Amino acid sequence: MYPVYRFLFELQEISLLIWRSFVNLRRRPRYPGEVLRQMDLIGVGSLPIVLLTGFFTGGVLVLQTFPTLEYYSIQSEAGRSVATSLIRELGPVLTALMVSGRIGSAISAELGSMVVSQQIDAMRAFGTNPIRKLVAPRIIALIFMLPLLTIAADIFGLIGGGVVASLIYNQETHVFIASVRNGISTSDLVGGMIKPFFFGLIIGAVSCHKGLSTTGGTVGVGRSTTNAVVIASIWVIIFDFFLSKALHFVLDMGPI
Amino acid sequence: MLSESDEQGTVFDEEEPGKYLEDAVDEPSRVRPAIEFRDVHLSFDDVTILNGISFSVRKGETKIILGRSGGGKSTIIRLVLGLLKPDSGTILIDGEDITYYNEEQMMGVRQKIGMVFQEGALFDSLSVFENVAYRLIERGVAYEEVEPEVRRMLRFVDLEDAIDKMPDELSGGMRRRVGIARALIGDPQIVLFDEPTAGLDPPTARTICELAIKLRDLQDVSSIFVTHEMNNLRYLSSEYATVDDEGKVIFEKEGEKLCLINTEVMMIRDGQINFSGTDEKLEHTDDPYIRTFIYGK
Ligand SMILES: Nc1ncnc2c1ncn2[C@@H]1O[C@H](COP(=O)(O)OP(=O)(O)OP(=O)(O)O)[C@@H](O)[C@H]1O
Numbered sequence: 080m081y082p083v084y085r086f087l088f089e090l091q092e093i094s095l096l097i098w099r100s101f102v103n104l105r106r107r108p109r110y111p112g113e114v115l116r117q118m119d120l121i122g123v124g125s126l127p128i129v130l131l132t133g134f135f136t137g138g139v140l141v142l143q144t145f146p147t148l149e150y151y152s153i154q155s156e157a158g159r160s161v162a163t164s165l166i167r168e169l170g171p172v173l174t175a176l177m178v179s180g181r182i183g184s185a186i187s188a189e190l191g192s193m194v195v196s197q198q199i200d201a202m203r204a205f206g207t208n209p210i211r212k213l214v215a216p217r218i219i220a221l222i223f224m225l226p227l228l229t230i231a232a233d234i235f236g237l238i239g240g241g242v243v244a245s246l247i248y249n250q251e252t253h254v255f256i257a258s259v260r261n262g263i264s265t266s267d268l269v270g271g272m273i274k275p276f277f278f279g280l281i282i283g284a285v286s287c288h289k290g291l292s293t294t295g296g297t298v299g300v301g302r303s304t305t306n307a308v309v310i311a312s313i314w315v316i317i318f319d320f321f322l323s324k325a326l327h328f329v330l331d332m333g334p335i
Numbered sequence: 336m337l338s339e340s341d342e343q344g345t346v347f348d349e350e351e352p353g354k355y356l357e358d359a360v361d362e363p364s365r366v367r368p369a370i371e372f373r374d375v376h377l378s379f380d381d382v383t384i385l386n387g388i389s390f391s392v393r394k395g396e397t398k399i400i401l402g403r404s405g406g407g408k409s410t411i412i413r414l415v416l417g418l419l420k421p422d423s424g425t426i427l428i429d430g431e432d433i434t435y436y437n438e439e440q441m442m443g444v445r446q447k448i449g450m451v452f453q454e455g456a457l458f459d460s461l462s463v464f465e466n467v468a469y470r471l472i473e474r475g476v477a478y479e480e481v482e483p484e485v486r487r488m489l490r491f492v493d494l495e496d497a498i499d500k501m502p503d504e505l506s507g508g509m510r511r512r513v514g515i516a517r518a519l520i521g522d523p524q525i526v527l528f529d530e531p532t533a534g535l536d537p538p539t540a541r542t543i544c545e546l547a548i549k550l551r552d553l554q555d556v557s558s559i560f561v562t563h564e565m566n567n568l569r570y571l572s573s574e575y576a577t578v579d580d581e582g583k584v585i586f587e588k589e590g591e592k593l594c595l596i597n598t599e600v601m602m603i604r605d606g607q608i609n610f611s612g613t614d615e616k617l618e619h620t621d622d623p624y625i626r627t628f629i630y631g632k
């Protein structure tokens with residue numbers, strides 16, 4: 080019974096945190112500077128690793144599927160197969176996982192250290208609401224930057240796929256591009272953009288919650304950092320399944 | 336709810352001349368304590384930390400809190416700020432019952448309180464300037480007004496040179512002084528000092544006590560001053576600040592003609608107040624526990 084109780088408690092706390100940070104958006108003072116700073120840190124800062132991830136994922140997809148497609152003599156569809164899996168699944172999920180590793184850990188470590196060194200208390204004592212000043216800007220920045228990072232990862236994934244197809248399997252570039260354009264539907268694009276919104280929310284809320292609920296000094300900071308990354312990643316993957324199912328239903332997506 | 340100026344307004348609008356003085360003495364904002372605890376209880380898990388604490392700090396009064404390490408002194412201060420909530424009892428700030436205030440309501444109350452944290456608790460990603468200016472910047476004060484004010488506060492604690500440093504470049508004592516400057520900016524009407532002189536050299540400790548005396552006597556600030564140092568206790572309870580003919584602040588010792596009544600000592604033992612009164616009363620007490628506490632044996 081105990082783990083179930085704990086799980087429900089944490090879920091309640093995280094939901095409350097999300098609720099409070101959105102309610103606080105309507106109140107003053109707001110911190111636009113802080114939001115921009117976080118966007119820079121999260122968006123621009125994560126760009127290199129996200130691009131690399133996207134590029135090589137696209138590359139390896141082509142590398143692995145091309146022989147199979149060739150066996151059935153439909154190698155001209157390589158672009159389509161990469162595009163669909165990248166844009167629907169791998170782009171959003173891998174980007175979210177990379178960002179949760181890089182940003183989720185940073186957020187919970189930063190907030191956790193502030194808790195154990197009483198800086199959060201000091202902030203409250205001087206009349207600042209930490210949710211408004213620290214949590215809301217981070218969640219907002221993640222919600223807005225993750226879709227953009229996902230687009231970047233998707234584009235680089237397609238480039239990676241194209242490069243592998245032409246360099247290793249000697250496919251002509253225009254064949255690949257034509258197949259990509261045939262393969263992508265509007266609902267793929269929409270679905271692929273909706274997911275990262277939710278993933279950004281999950282990463283932001285989980286890591287802020289873990290950071291702010293840190294207890295037990297320096298060891299505690301380490302623990303909440305690990306927990307933040309693990310829990311955010313697992314939730315991203317679990318949520319992805321249900322989100323895909325829901326999007327299939329809502330956007331009426333066909334099979335690949 | 337009446338604001339302070341409204342209440343004063345009614346006092347001054349009084350038509351009968353004789354009535355005026357009487358009312359001034361009973362002026363609500365003066366009689367109403369700045370801080371009041373009524374039978375406050377608090378436990379962490381199963382350990383009782385505060386077991387029925389009642390006291391009040393009047394306007395312009397300094398309350399010195401003594402007590403064993405781990406006795407709950409910092410806890411009292413955190414309760415005043417609403418960083419913790421009591422299990423039972425009532426806490427009033429300026430007559431306002433804050434016991435069940437939520438975070439948003441507390442923000443308004445905290446605007447009038449300055450706090451010196453025992454561990455410093457400086458914002459370590461902000462420079463000394465930004466730390467001290469924090470409260471003014473949060474209030475949206477223009478930069479041109481913030482800068483001279485920050486310099487003035489840092490000059491108070493003798494740290495003007497460190498204005499561009501980061502907290503991790505400072506020594507422990509310097510950090511504590513930055514904490515004091517940060518607490519006093521924006522002229523809070525209530526200041527909470529949690530062991531502000533621990534680990535400082537005697538002259539600096541003396542400066543900080545003088546600062547507290549000035550706030551008390553010249554600016555009518557109410558404060559709680561937690562300390563273990565008997566020197567601090569002696570300074571705070573036997574000296575007062577006045578302004579001499581040339582407009583300079585001077586410190587004088589209380590004597591025959593004047594006995595300080597705006598400083599009281601309170602001692603916490605086992606979650607209860609086991610002494611409360613002036614320093615003279617403290618010195619002449621027969622309680623062996625208090626005597627070992629003051630004289631160390
Ligand atoms: N968050 C907490 N959880 C559990 N126990 C706590 C917590 N905060 C304080 N305590 C306990 O409450 C007691 C009082 O702590 P407090 O910090 O008020 O002591 P203090 O009088 O300020 O001591 P010192 O003079 O050493 O600063 C201590 O025994 C401490 O262990």
Ligand SMILES: [Mg+2]
Pocket residue numbers: 408409410453529
């Ligand atoms: Mg303490």
